Structures are given as C-alpha cells and as structure tokens.
Amino acid sequence: MKNRSLVSINDYSPAEILEILNLAAEFEKNPGQALLTGYVVATLFFEPSTRTRLSFESAINRLGGRVIGFSDSSSSSVSKGESLKDTILTVSNYSDLIVMRHPLEGSAQYASEVSPVPIINAGDGAHQHPTQTLLDLYSIRKTQGRLDNLKICMVGDLKYGRTVHSLLIAMSAFQPLFTFIAPEELKMPDEYKHLLDKKGIPYQEHRDIADNLNDADIIYMTRVQRERFSDPLEYEKVKNVYILRDSMLTNTKSNMRILHPLPRVNEINPDVDSNPKAYYFEQALNGVYTRMAIISKILGVK
Amino acid sequence: MQDKKELKVSAIRNGTVIDHIPSQNLFSVINILGLNKIGTQVTFGFNLESKKLGKKAIIKVADKFFEDDEINKISLVAPDAKLNIIRDYQVVKKRVVSVPDEITAIAKCMNPKCISNHEDITTRFDVIQKKPIQLKCLYCEKITDQHHLEII
Numbered sequence: 267m268k269n270r271s272l273v274s275i276n277d278y279s280p281a282e283i284l285e286i287l288n289l290a291a292e293f294e295k296n297p298g299q300a301l302l303t304g305y306v307v308a309t310l311f312f313e314p315s316t317r318t319r320l321s322f323e324s325a326i327n328r329l330g331g332r333v334i335g336f337s338d339s340s341s342s343s344v345s346k347g348e349s350l351k352d353t354i355l356t357v358s359n360y361s362d363l364i365v366m367r368h369p370l371e372g373s374a375q376y377a378s379e380v381s382p383v384p385i386i387n388a389g390d391g392a393h394q395h396p397t398q399t400l401l402d403l404y405s406i407r408k409t410q411g412r413l414d415n416l417k418i419c420m421v422g423d424l425k426y427g428r429t430v431h432s433l434l435i436a437m438s439a440f441q442p443l444f445t446f447i448a449p450e451e452l453k454m455p456d457e458y459k460h461l462l463d464k465k466g467i468p469y470q471e472h473r474d475i476a477d478n479l480n481d482a483d484i485i486y487m488t489r490v491q492r493e494r495f496s497d498p499l500e501y502e503k504v505k506n507v508y509i510l511r512d513s514m515l516t517n518t519k520s521n522m523r524i525l526h527p528l529p530r531v532n533e534i535n536p537d538v539d540s541n542p543k544a545y546y547f548e549q550a551l552n553g554v555y556t557r558m559a560i561i562s563k564i565l566g567v568k
Numbered sequence: 569m570q571d572k573k574e575l576k577v578s579a580i581r582n583g584t585v586i587d588h589i590p591s592q593n594l595f596s597v598i599n600i601l602g603l604n605k606i607g608t609q610v611t612f613g614f615n616l617e618s619k620k621l622g623k624k625a626i627i628k629v630a631d632k633f634f635e636d637d638e639i640n641k642i643s644l645v646a647p648d649a650k651l652n653i654i655r656d657y658q659v660v661k662k663r664v665v666s667v668p669d670e671i672t673a674i675a676k677c678m679n680p681k682c683i684s685n686h687e688d689i690t691t692r693f694d695v696i697q698k699k700p701i702q703l704k705c706l707y708c709e710k711i712t713d714q715h716h717l718e719i720i
C-alpha cells in the first residue's frame with residue numbers, strides 16, 4: 267500500500283482491507299502515536315464536506331502530522347480557473363500526501379495519474395468514497411466481531427447511494443447475505459445484482475421495511491432524497507415509508523447495529539438514537555482510526 | 569482487376585484502400601488515422617453508392633500500411649470497413665477491422681459530470697461489449713453506449 271493512491275475501494279484486496287482494519291484497531295487502543303512528525307498532508311476540498319475534512323484532519327493531527335489545504339474551492343486558486351492538474355502539481359510540491367474531495371467523477375483517478383505524491387480520494391462526485399467504505403467495514407467488524415457470513419440489510423436509496431455500492435463490493439469478499447429494501451424507483455441497480463449472482467451471494471429485495479429487519483446483523487440506512495425522483499408524487503408517497511423508528515426494532519437481533527454514513531435528514535427517527543442498537547455516531551469516530559490507518563500505510567510509517 | 573466502382577477514386581500503386589466507411593464518418597476516420605498530417609498521397613471519395621451503407625466513403629492512402637492496433641481505432645466509426653492492401657496495383661491482402669479491448673483518445677465519455685469532460689484529458693475506455701458497443705470510462709466508470717457515442 268505504500269506510496270499507492272487510494273482512489274476506489276477496488277484498489278485494495280480483501281487481505282489489504284483486513285490489514286487496514288487491524289491497524290485501525292491498534293490506533294483505537296492507542297491513538298496518540300506521533301508517527302507523522304515532519305510530514306505535511308494536504309486536504310484539498312474542492313467542494314465543502316466539513317464532516318469528512320474534520321475526520322481526516324483529526325486523523326493527521328493525532329498522528330503528529332501537519333495539515334495544509336482549503337475547505338472550499340471558492341477560497342482557492344481554483345476559483346480563478348486553475349486546472350485540477352495545475353493545482354495538484356503545485357500542492358504536491360508542498361506535501362507528502364494529498365487528500366482530495368471533488369465534485370467531478372473520476373477526478374481522483376486523474377489526480378493520481380498526474381500527481382507525484384499519493385492521492386486519497388475523499389469523495390469524487392457520485393463515484394467513490396473509499397475511506398467511508400473502510401470505516402463502514404471497521405464498524406461492522408467491531409460490532410459483530412467478524413466480517414464473514416453476516417446478514418446485511420440496506421435501506422433507502424440503493425440506486426444512487428455510492429456508499430451502499432462500495433460496501434456491497436467490499437463485503438462480497440466475505441460471504442454475506444444481503445437484503446435490499448428500497449422504493450421501486452431507487453432499487454439496487456442490476457449491475458450490482460449481477461455481480462452478486464456471479465459470486466453466488468444470496469440477496470432478497472423488498473419494498474417494505476416492516477418485518478424485513480428481524481434477522482439482520484447490520485442495518486445500513488441511507489437518505490431518500492427528493493431530487494432523485496423523476497415523479498415528485500412518487501417521492502411524496504415514499505418519503506415517510508423509509509424512516510426507521512424505534513418501534514420497528516423490537517424483534518431485531520440483540521447483536522444488530524444500525525449504521526448510517528451521516529448526515530441524516532429524517533430517515534432515522536431521533537427516538538432510535540438512545541437505542542443501544544444505534545451505532546451511527548460511534549461509526550463516525552471509527553472514521554478517525556480508519557483514516558489514521560490508511561494514511562500511515564500509504565506513507566509507509568506502519 | 570479494377571472494377572467500375574474502384575475507378576471512382578484513382579488507383580494507387582502501393583498502399584491501402586479503406587472501403588465501406590459510412591460517408592458521414594469519413595472525416596472522423598481521416599482524423600483518427602492522422603491522414604491530414606501524412607506526407608504521402610491520400611485520395612478519397614464520399615457519397616458513393618453502397619447497397620449496405622446507403623452512402624459510403626472510400627480512402628486510398630499511398631505507400632502506407634497500417635498496423636492492426638492503428639487501424640482498429642476506426643472500428644468505432646467504421647465498424648464495417650474493409651481494407652485492401654495494394655502492392656503494384658494488385659490487392660495482395662484483404663482485412664476487416666475489429667473493435668479493440670481498449671479505446672484511447674477517440675470517444676467522449678457521455679457522463680457530463682466526468683472529469684474527462686472538464687479537463688484536458690486523453691479519454692480512456694475499456695470495451696465491455698463490442699456489438700453494440702459499450703465503453704466503460706476509466707475515470708468515472710460510467711458506461712457510454714453506441715447510442716450516446718460521440719467521437720472527439
């Protein structure tokens with residue numbers, strides 16, 4: 267992994283994923299390790315994402331590294347029309363590693379081709395967000411004690427949700443069982459179902475949340491957004507259907523945990539927050555340990 | 569040897585005749601093969617009658633013999649093109665084009681949010697299906713199909 271960019275979750279083999287998760291667990295036990303003294307990491311956020319940026323910057327700071335960068339392209343040379351290539355080449359002179367978020371799909375791949383220093387993709391449009399996937403995997407393993415043979419239930423926007431697609435791909439190395447719960451317009455795309463068919467991974471599809479959660483080990487919630495619907499009436503019909511409420515959790519398994527990439531809007535009712543099965547805020551904390559592990563591996567200090 | 573159709577464009581002694589090009593894609597073929605920059609004699613005809621294509625174009629390039637991966641680049645715009653390799657006015661070899669497994673710098677990604685449509689980038693695609701064509705962008709990983717195919 268040393269000196270290799272992380273653009274897509276497919277860049278890491280299952281063995282490398284486990285290596286990252288093991289190192290993240292080490293950092294969780296002992297977060298104060300000044301492994302990056304003397305290193306400078308750039309965080310280039312061409313579109314704002316405060317949550318992801320703070321998680322990366324916290325990870326870098328905990329490792330004793332320095333951070334440079336911008337949080338929004340309006341405050342940078344990009345607003346003067348500089349090309350991505352020029353920005354990356356310039357910033358690579360000042361840093362050992364570049365973490366970037368960009369609204370255009372494929373931008374991280376392109377940056378990794380022109381950059382002399384490694385790139386970590388912190389989200390490129392609707393395309394990929396591999397550190398989110400790794401922190402999801404970390405959260406799943408931490409709460410279940412393993413990654414293999416788990417029943418994963420994905421709920422909400424399964425058509426456009428990049429986090430569920432990446433998670434599906436990454437989990438498919440670990441013999442999962444999937445349940446997909448989504449409105450007709452936001453069903454899991456065929457290409458992902460074909461991929462599961464090819465690997466012999468079983469999955470079920472349902473329209474309703476009720477009664478389909480009880481055998482899940484993980485419930486992965488996503489936002490159902492109005493702008494995803496071609497027919498506004500269709501959105502009005504489903505917007506209150508894909509909301510998880512505490513009353514739905516009564517018969518779920520005791521080991522079951524609820525994940526959500528955050529921020530949530532209304533898809534998880536606040537009455538779920540105090541249920542011990544709610545895990546989404548801890549999940550966010552796991553992001554720091556996971557990112558510490560990814561950065562350390564790429565810079566070769568671990 | 570030369571039939572009536574061939575005479576519509578003057579014969580060459582040595583070189584390559586590319587026949588059965590859809591007329592509207594003649595200039596794409598010329599661009600893709602760099603024939604606008606070549607030093608040797610190039611003659612072409614277009615809007616020639618063709619039972620198969622309606623209107624076809626034909627290009628004759630003197631003293632030029634194409635490598636397979638060079639000529640296969642035109643498969644996106646002239647999938648039915650036929651080549652005659654000419655030596656001393658005689659057809660010594662015939663061949664057809666085939667779609668390569670990778671396409672570089674010819675097609676445009678149909679995803680408006682793809683970085684390749686916003687920066688000065690040489691596009692690259694994996695060919696995931698040859699007929700009808702389906703290209704997977706190596707940047708955004710979206711599929712561009714025959715229907716949305718645009719040649720740069």
Ligand SMILES: [Zn+2]
Pocket residue numbers: 372677678679682683684705706707708709710
């Ligand atoms: Zn693309």
